[in-house]
Amino acid sequence: MFLLAKEKIRPIISISIDCPEEGWQHQLKDYSDPFLFLMKDSQLFSYIRLKDFLLTNQIEKDTTLTDLVENSVPLENVCKLNETISLPLLFQIIGEPIALVKDKQEEIIGYIRREDVLVELFKQENRHSFDLLKIILTSIPMGIFVVDQERKIVNCNDSGIKMMKTIREDVINKSAKTLFNSEHIDTVFSSNETILNELEITDKTSVLVDYSPITNFNQKVEGVLIIVQDLPMVEKMAMEIEHIKNLNKDLNAILSTIYDEILVVNNKGELIRYSDSFISEFWRRDLKDFIGKNLIDLEDKGLFSPSVTRLVIEHKKKVSIVQETDNGKK
Structure with missing residues (x-):
């Protein structure tokens, strides 16, 4: 459990969909805050990541409040914090880009970004932070591999090692391209885009892989986060496909004679x-x-x-x- 840094709490900028201010479309272009919140019946009910919205939508006079609502994320599952953050809450924060912050009267006074929470966590007691990072990595059921600019794996969790059927000594500081798709890794570095749900089958493994960019404050890609899911059914399907291929070869051999x-x-x-x-x-x-x-x-x-x-x-x-x-x- 650790204290929340008050200077990291950001004010909530919102638009009421019941009675929006005149010219709100123009104001939307000028917002520097990364998140915009929507209100209905004087209550916050969803938020928009402005960068993503502006990339996919041209803000014009004919942009409607319905457009905002359809592109927004409900606040139902967004974590709500007080001054202290426990380990279960930390896991909940990791699942969303933001967490809402409440005062002692349980009123929402602002929000904090997931990145700011993690940065504050690792600024505090180093040993405690190291242990907590270890708990996070080992608790996540998916495989996690961190790749640096040289395309080398610099960190991973035990789940990932097990899913890729290897050992840590053969992975750490080794080229990620020996385990994963080299084209996808290069694409993430060059495009700053995420690649999802890639089915990768080898003689040893059958896994579903996501490739996500790790960016700095200037949005430059400094690494790649590779998420691996072990799908027993994938391996079973691959074996069935191989069996069908063999049957097909047998049938063609019979037909040829x-x-x-x-x-x-x-x-x-x-x-x-x-x-x-x-x-x-x-x-x-x-x-x-x-x-x-x-x-x-x-x-x-x-x-x-x-x-x-x-x-x-x-x-x-x-x-x-x-x-x-x-x-x-x-």
């Missing part, structure tokens, strides 16, 4: 595969040209008659017929 012409057609009448032995005089073209084509349509075009594919689909049973092409080939 059969002397008869065999066509595999789906329920729409479309050709999906065929054996290597096919009657070229009958088709007068390479069968690969018909992959994905509807064989019933070929009957309609007069290439051959009748279509055994059509008859099987219509009668839903085995059919034996003699087909004849338009040039008399049977």
Whole structure:
């Protein structure tokens, strides 16, 4: 538990959606504060991260209060603090960009940014801060890897080590590109954009990965935060896909050894595969040209008659017929 620095508490700048001031659109452009709060019935109910809103919306006279509300974040889950912050509250603060600050009468008097809370935390007792950082890293169920400008991993938690099936000695101060997608890491450094939900499968691991920029006060990317989620189902799916690939190889091997012409057609009448032995005089073209084509349509075009594919689909049973092409080939 530690005390909140009062100079870090920022005043709340708000707009009432019930009776907004005239010319509020113009004022919105001039706000220097990073967050704007919305009020309804004299109560705060949501906030907007102005930078994100201004990047995606051109503020004009026709910008409506509905636009603000639709781009806002409800305050329901935002942490509300007094002068002291406990460990559970700290975890709650980490989940949102801001926390609201209350006075002794439980009235909201301002807000504090998540970054300011963490900075204040680590300014206080060093040993306590180190232990608390360790608790945070070990308590988070996802894997966390911190990458510096040289693309080296400078820190990680035990969950990440376990998910990537490696050991700390093989990770710390080693190139992040040996574990993660090098293109995604370079993209985050060059674009300052977050890459989410990348499925990465290797011989050892099957994980879902997020790549987020770590920026300084000038918004320059100084590192990358890599978040890893271990998905047991992903590994199971990968194994099933590999099994299907092997079955497909087996089927193609069988088809290639059969002397008869065999066509595999789906329920729409479309050709999906065929054996290597096919009657070229009958088709007068390479069968690969018909992959994905509807064989019933070929009957309609007069290439051959009748279509055994059509008859099987219509009668839903085995059919034996003699087909004849338009040039008399049977």
